[in-house]
Amino acid sequence: MDLAEIFRVMRRRWYVLLPGLLLTAGLTVAVYLLVPVTYQSQSTVVLLNSQKATVAYDGNPFLSTQTSLTGMADGLARNLNSDVSVRELRSRGATGTFEAKLADNAQGPLMWLTVTGTDEDAVLASDRILTAYAGQRLEQFQKQQSVAPKAMIRMTTIVAPQSPVAQTKTRLEYLVMAGCLGLVLSLVAVFSVEARRRSHEPTALRPPPAWSRSAETGPATEQGAGRPAMAVAPAAEPLDEESTHGQRSHTGQRDR
Incomplete structure (x- = not known):
């Protein structure tokens, strides 16, 4: 077809x-x-070395970096994505879905904290709650290990929670x-x-197939293909010798 x-x-x-x-x-x-528009807000935080480790750099934490900070950032992100942290965030009034992960292509302990939801104002408020909770969770980890305050890893916000942006891709896909x-x-x-x-449908009412229509038109002639072949009269049979002689005699008598 x-x-x-x-x-x-x-x-x-x-x-x-x-x-x-x-x-x-x-x-x-x-x-x-029925499919609502979703909004997304994101903040960026970074883990900094302790005050004790930055003494040699006049207390500037951005000059003192260690690979262990990236490992700590990954561990903190995994904890923030756990069910325990999600329940704690909801008890503090946060809504939507939460995601914490290492920033893409980051050359250090940078983290992205993202909140997604259908209410624009609630998404922004939830992202602020998530950012504050991340710092508190980092401090709790170190207190549980009895780390001295001057030796604790710190966290600071590089990019504050941004105004929610509409995410239309999912809605468009639906x-x-x-x-x-x-x-x-x-x-x-x-x-x-x-x-x-x-x-x-009855067979008699169906249009004939193409091969049968071409067969009805007959073979193509020199004047044009597809024209019906002309009927040719059969050739007369030759008369025998006696019939021919009789005809000649009869014709001669009639002429006389």
């Missing part, structure tokens, strides 16, 4: 295709209304999925009806 035949079937079964397209449009509108699904189901219904009608 070529493309032209597909369009002919769609035009012939428009009464099936049209309701399907209307249902597809309704499904797309429903997805647009819209495309709904539209494609409705279109496919509409086409399936159209060709199912066409196949059912053809199966119940």
